[in-house]
Amino acid sequence: MSLPYYPINDFDPAMKGMVIGGLGIFHVFLAQFAIGGGMLMCYFQWLAQTGRSALARRFLDSYFAWLILLSFVVGALTGVAMWFTSIQVGARTIGLMIDEFHWLWATEWAFFCVEVVSGYAFYRYGRFLADRSRMILLVLYSVAAWGSLFWINGILSWQLTPDGWLKDHNVWSGFFNPSFWPSLLFRTITSMTVAGLIACIVINTMRDLDRERRRELINRASHFLGPMILLLPLGVWYLMSIPADSREWVMGGSAAMTMFAAIAGGCTLIVGLYALIGLIGQKLYIDGLTATVLCFLAFVASGGGEFVREGTRKPYTVRMELFSNSITEREVAELRRTGSVTNDPYPMRDSGQYPNDQVRLGAKVYRFQCSVCHTVTGANSVVFLAQTWTTPQKQMNIAKLQHTKPFMPPFSGNAAELEGLVQWLSWEAAGRPMSWSETTQDRTAYLRIGSWINEAGTQSAQNLGLMRVDREGQ
Amino acid sequence: MNTLFPFGFPLATEFYLFFYILTLVIHVVFMNYVFAGTAYLVWAHLFTGGPALRRDQGPMALVLKDWMPFAVSAAITAGVAPLLFIQILYQQEFYTANLLLFHRWMSILPVLIVGFYLIYLMRSDFMARRSGFWRRVVVVGAFLCFAFTAYSWTENHLLSIQSDSFWGRFYGEKRMVFFAPELIPRLALWLAGSIPTMVVMVSWQLWYSQRRGCEIPSRDIERSAHLALGGLALALVAGIVYGVFAGSPIRRYFFGWMTWLYFLLAVAGVGLQAYAWLQQRQETALDVRYLIGASLGALVTIAGMTVVREAVRLGEMVHRGARDVAQFYPLHEKAFGVGGFLVFLIFFVVMIGMLAWCVILVRKGVRPDQPTTQG
């Protein structure tokens, strides 16, 4: 079997998902700024060249300098960073995504090239160009920026809803998946929101304009916040398009997911109400501080959204195809026969710290199968979670991992590995004593564990139809 | 293997090797501008040559400062394309090296962000008001950031061709820094080789202002030619040192069946560049014929060396017992089967059109007498 083994790094005390999520927040926010910013500038260019606003051109140039400084530098590099971090967190996942979608990624790259060149041309020469040329450059920039969203959105939404692709493995079935349109439209509108809010901040930095003139610009910029009203139906549409079990976690099934979703929703609601009632309805002025606070709320909202997006896929990174721990369902049975880490060429670091071979084996099994979602003693600590369980409880709950919690994959090792894992957990919980006796002679325990593993089946809880939502769907 | 690169592999492998080399060459061109360009700026700021010379205010330094932000963007953007193909060609090798270096590897991103902002800072009014000392600090800082990035790519590359058992030991010993004797000479080869590419690109930019009526002092033209020639000579020395440190198997790949033609082409490219610069040196204005000669030479050298570099990788992996190249074939075959290539081609053509449109708009829109440097 050709399961690739990669060296696995320890992120303790942070969970790997937290690392990618934390970086993702920044990247997504900056990317949204770039996308919405392009559209906003087209709008202001139009205002300027049709004589609707005398100030629009002034605003454009200061706004664009911000966009370049932030999005061309940090936006572009956090994009590469997302890629590198994805490799760190789950090399096999990103590898699968590349294998399947590299030409679409290459297409996205073509759009990105246009974004860089047209953006830079405008930054450098925009001041000298006639209105028509300025508009063309801005439109090229916006189309390219939105186009890269279009392509990447298809690949990312495929991870959660690959539906048709699972049957025919066709690129386009994967790309135009059930959550493609709702998430594309949702992200488009959040991009407009971010661009509008940042515009309000930038306008406040234009100190040489008096308040009345700044208010005029702010009223124009706030038109970009109007579409937020569509976020509610789009959000509902998105939730309806994702798998029922994922939806259920967002809506109360998993406390953490629900909390993130609630934070995202709450922040969006505050920004939306302020924008619709205050800025659009009453044409109020908004000062720099308030605009920054609203912008921060939007940041938190998109951050919450990113965590939910990363979280609801569990136990998969590509639903029904690849588990978060880089094992496919098809490989589970084989790994149970041969042992999941028998062929893992990477030794344990500081291997002398373990009291015996069995515990060392358990630590290795943890590293391979569990460490992508858990830490030893930090966030979502596996030792902490299981510390009160008795030994048979541990044995059974881990053997039936996907029955214990549906957001965990099935256990993919043999009985000896599982007992090693249990011993390692107990040893860690006991404070890592110097000596620890092996239980490798306990035949009955091994037999018991073996039969529990068999009973658990090799499929995920989702595929086994174990959950209420699955049964309701039938 | 006794056919010329990239033939002799299965079709899918040839196909991805071709795209990998093509896109890597583009990355190398822009990367050279950044790497050698910031190195030149360091030199020009540390050794200004006194009030008579003022290297830091010379035409080359001014063009470099003016265009560096765009060049960095271009180098990074152009880097994404080979990054895509390397993940198809050598997925497990590339990922493993990334994972083994861990924080060490990830640190290139914050470092690049710092380098990028230092470039913007270098050109700002704020910096223009600071003393020469601070200007030097900023320029040196920016260069160090890019040099660190280049070092890391070389380190990652060399680690990626080690054997499984080496990787296992490296991991077990909790190391995060990889060193091999050929690392420094290899990096020096990259830096020295960057110089002539950078000079010819800047010379085109200067030629463009010359055509718009701005005179380039012949002293500066001569200096550019000397710089390019010096870069070629340094690259030759670095290449020889690299060959010595890398050992005889690597030297063999240079003249192997797969690459001899490319190696010859690369050498011929060096000759062409040298000839063009020797001629240009004697002229009082930049001559388009010599610039074309030097550019062609540089392109052929880069392309030839990029192919040789690939042959070294393929050969080394087998030689170290790391991997059998044939084990990659099914993976390439599988990737080859997925759709989307046609769509990419269509949008690629559209992209070229759009880029051309941007250039035309700017060229038509900006009058020759307008100052177009950005503060």
Ligand code: HEM
């Ligand atoms: C501006 C800063 C950069 C510099 C100075 C730079 C320099 C280099 C150098 C010297 C190499 C050759 C390494 C060797 O063969 O020993 C290289 C290779 C490469 N670079 Fe860059 N690079 C930069 C940024 C980037 C970025 C941001 C990316 C990706 C987005 C990238 C992608 C690549 C790829 C894919 C290779 C080929 C690696 C291999 O084949 O092992 N580069 N770069």
